[in-house]
Amino acid sequence: MIIYFSDIVTRMNKVFYLFLFLFIATACSEKVQVPLITKKTTKYARFLSIRDEKNGIYIDIKHPDRKNKEYKFFIKKNSNGKVPDDYIEIQRNNPSFIVFSTTHIAMLGQLNQLKTIKGTCASNLIYTKEIKKNIEDKAIVDFGNESNPSLEKIISIKPTAIIYSGFSAEFSKNKELQKLGIITIPNFDWKESHPLGKAEWLLFFGYLTGTEEAARKHLEIVQEEYNRLKKSVQGLSNCPVVLSGSKMGDFWYAPAGESYMAQLFKDAGANYIYKNTKGTGSLAYSQEKILVDAKKADFWINPGSPSYELVKMSNPKASFLVPFREKKVFCYTKDSNKYWELSAIHPEWVMADLIAIFHPIELKKSNLNFYHTLD
């Protein structure tokens, strides 16, 4: 077998060109690896994860009901930086938002960022006076119903992001809106079952507006106060029995044992009658069952009406419940808008109210933030 030198050179050339091709191919790839080291800034929130890394801020939002469904957003720290794969970039220069929940208004208000709100919905449910005035003055657009906002109105405002509640499916036309530079971001704060987890979504708005330090400071104060209040009632021998919820249609809907309200009752040193049930949503029980289960109830929280008269009209059979007869029913309905807007960022206020109701020796009842005894 004769091997010619020229054959060897030809083969070596082929190998060389192959290596050169591979080198160029990998060098031209724009893949940016997501760092493995994580500096997670959220502690209690289950559906929000924010990592503050050298190259940028990673915001991962998990869908609470759809397995493996995540929404990923990235904020560059360096204008030349690259956006990792699967992440959508959020611009922080001159942010402007359309927000579809009053809790979003409260969070932006806490960070002094109300000026970033260009649109919202259901103006009759808003508590913040400044926003209500701006809606009246037409400086902020009221989209009415969150489930069917006018897309053309959205485009005319050209916000940097739309923050929606994610009640149902994806925001309609989100891909088309993204092409116009409008990002749609679901906010699942309402699905968080821990009161401090709900409050932690303040960080999300902090990072969106560059006010994360202010958000962190507020959260530290909230967490400290919440945990202080919780500790003050731990170990108390007197745990009042609590009923919660109201009748809708033929059934009574009560918070399940792993829900937001159940967590609050537990932390406030109360014995909630359905504390041992599973789930983070509502339980649907017949009124007969409620009548039997709530025989020993000391308090009824959140009947959904502001007066005993209206409760009786909504549910004539409520008069058989012991807390109703003994006038120990409490609700936030004197100013529902205030409760729904502010309770998310001030869980310590809700805690304080509940402790004042359940353990009046510990805290004075007269300084309730949201709750009131029914008229």
Add this chain to the structure above:
Amino acid sequence: MMIVHVLSGQISLNFSDIVSAFNTYDATNTNHIIFFEFRIPRMTMSILSGSALAVSGMLMQTLFNNPLAGPYVLGINSGASLIVALTLLTGIPFFATDFGLISGALVGALLFGSIILFFSFYIRSHISLLLIGLMISSFVGAIITTLESMSAAEQLKSYTFWSFGSLQQTSLNQLPLIIFGCIVGFLGSFLLTKPLNAMLLGETSAKSLGIHIRSFRIWIIAITALLTGTITAFCGPIAFVGLAIPNLTRMIFQTQNHQYLLLGNLLIGGIFMLTCDTIIQLVEPYFVLPINAFTSLFGAPFVVYIVLKKLI
């Protein structure tokens, strides 16, 4: 069936509870409260709603000579739904209460019953009246859809729950009024059995037998409006009972004589609703099943069966 119904439910009651509730009612005894305040009204409403809607359906089917006619053709259900939707949209808390819903539904049922009654004074043809009733239902349905699209989530939820129908909303002290309204309707129907029988021969033959068609029609509509309006006001819209039960009664009793059909509809309508509600009570611990969904689950296949039977 009544006994089975009263003993069924998430909280178990037995005979001794019922006997002691009658003998020595104790307002602090939970079982006594459950029996008198929950089970008795629910059982009574099951019987009354089934009977009243079945009789209304029978009247409509004879008047329009159509086995697919029912109380809904007069637009009374739609009228009640419209007023309830309008009042809920105001956002006034009173209208979201049981009392508010009953008031709104009663006003709507009476108003639209009166509208159809007014038309029946001037329109001679049954078909024209049927068409007007159906068009009113359609028109009202469109308004309700528009209102729903403008409603906030809480209002929409209240309206949706009302539209599920309910046999549990009525309290013990409301029963006498409902029973009175139904008895008036049943007695009126009984007095009209001869003209109803005559209508089976056709309008011309009925006229020749001395039946005054116009006043007969007005009475039929008034009685149907009273029965349907009362039930819709206190229970919400309940579908298919008025359509399916009269046909089922005719199949069982094998007669066209309205004296027997009336009694049959009273009996079978009441038993049917009692049975549906008993089943709902049995599954209550496991899942929520609205009465309207259950009656439609039975009624819809039955209507298909009637249509196919006519075609074959």
